Amino acid sequence: MKLRSWFLLPARVWMALFFAAPLAIIGAYSFLTRGDYGGVEYPWTIESYARLADPLYLAILWRSLWIAGLSTAICVAMGFPLALFISRAGKRKNLYLQLVLLPFWTSFLVRTYAWLFILRDTGLINTILSALHIIKSPLPLLYNDGAVLLGLVYSFLPFFVLPMYATLERLDPALAEAAADLGAPPWRTLWRVVIPVSKPGIIAGAVLVFIPCLGAYLTPDLLGGGKSVMLGNLVQNQFTTARDWPFGSAASLVLMLASAILLVLLTTRRETKGLL
């Protein structure tokens, strides 16, 4: 074996043990029959996949795609101007980047709980608004799609801003100057040069947000309160309360497949090749 291959060995062993093997087990489970108290039994069947076509589950799949898509769109709309601002900030660039990364200093779980305290009926916003007599009864800020959306955008915005910043930072400033020189005011330069040239970065950042959003579990669980269920929660339910391991396995494989198809589509396109 060449020396080069030895360097790959730890990663290979790790991936085999903790990625490939569990994936194979899940794959096998998804074609088995549910056990009465959890676990799986024979015979082999495709019934779990057939059940996924049930309108109830299709609605959850659709809603997951929709919420993930909307979160991604909001992250792009908010993150692009922010990344552009940071890339032009000169000496303060590093300070702003640190601020974007600041939330990562605390645990994701703690930060999500913090939103509970801000949004709930007796939380920060409702307390202040009623103390100021702006509202009589608390606003329904928690346990709905809006709260899930807020939580997802809050969590994943940095995942868009960082690759976007890296792309914009590399953009030759002479391109914007050339556009201005040829008669384009700043917003036309943005539209005709900066955005098209940085499109690969926009797509890469959007994928980095969309995929984890699609499989999000904790945020819809805590902020959606079981009312705003996404695919991740469906999978979790099947392995715990519903005790339907084959169905949970099938759902998680469909989730993976959706992400994989998206990635393959993007990585084979000319302008995004080599970015992901």
Place this chain on the structure above:
Amino acid sequence: MEPVLELRGLTKNYGAHRAVDGVSLTFERGGFYSLLGPSGCGKTTTLRMIGGFETPDGGEILLDGRSIAALRPWERDVSTVFQSYALFPHLTAVENVAFGLRERRAPNARERAMEALALVELAEKSARIPAQLSGGEKQRVALARSLVLQPKVLLLDEPLAALDPKLRKQMRAELKAMQRRTGITFLLVTHDQEEAMSLSDKLAVMNQGRIEQFASPEETWLRPATRFAAGFLGAVNWFGATGVRPEVTYADREQPSSNEAGNGARRAVVESTLFLGNRLHVHVRCESGESAVAEVARGREFADGESVWLWWNSADEMRFE
């Protein structure tokens, strides 16, 4: 000829450093001009102030007699060819050229862009994106992209610096031909004195933010206004305040007659000889201590360490007090 562009006391500071220090120049319509100087002399900053990318701290910029200092780059009727070309990587050659026309909502943008590409002999590569073009081709697209707008002044920032030497000479000729054909005023920034002299009708020698001389290439070569201008334009043998160019400095085995060498000849020792193909550079050290270079024809070599007479005509002297 009427002036198309006038700079009056143009000044730019970067902190405590004065990058451009009271530059005043007048450019006539249809001329080819150069700003020549070493890196950091303020020539590019001057060009960027004309283009609108830097704000002057003092002075005025007049385009056709109207002050443009307050106008933004997209409002100025000048155009820049950038050193890096700054072609839009997502657009084809023809769409790069059409960019400015589309901004102006000009009719037949595409046809006019194709015509401009044909002018730089790139019509058959119009559908390529910049990554599929060579350095020289990119340069020509950048030129066409600016020329198609028929600016009052075309600003060129070291346009040939990124090309290899052979291509550079070829593009030099094309650039000059293009300027004559279009009649547009060209203002070129360069640190290459040969480029400035071969292209320009008039060139401005810049040093430390100031203009040392603004004259025709011949004038600057033969009668440099300052010691700096003399030295920057070409090699000079210095004998105190007197400068003599190597090509009019002669080395001989026999002592020249006194009417040939007005200021008398000097004894010198040959240190080395460089063979340059069509000529030789003989490096000598004078008994009086100065080192000098004499350019001699092939076949007139000296041995290293040989004693020679070094002389020149007094008409070829450049004197700076």
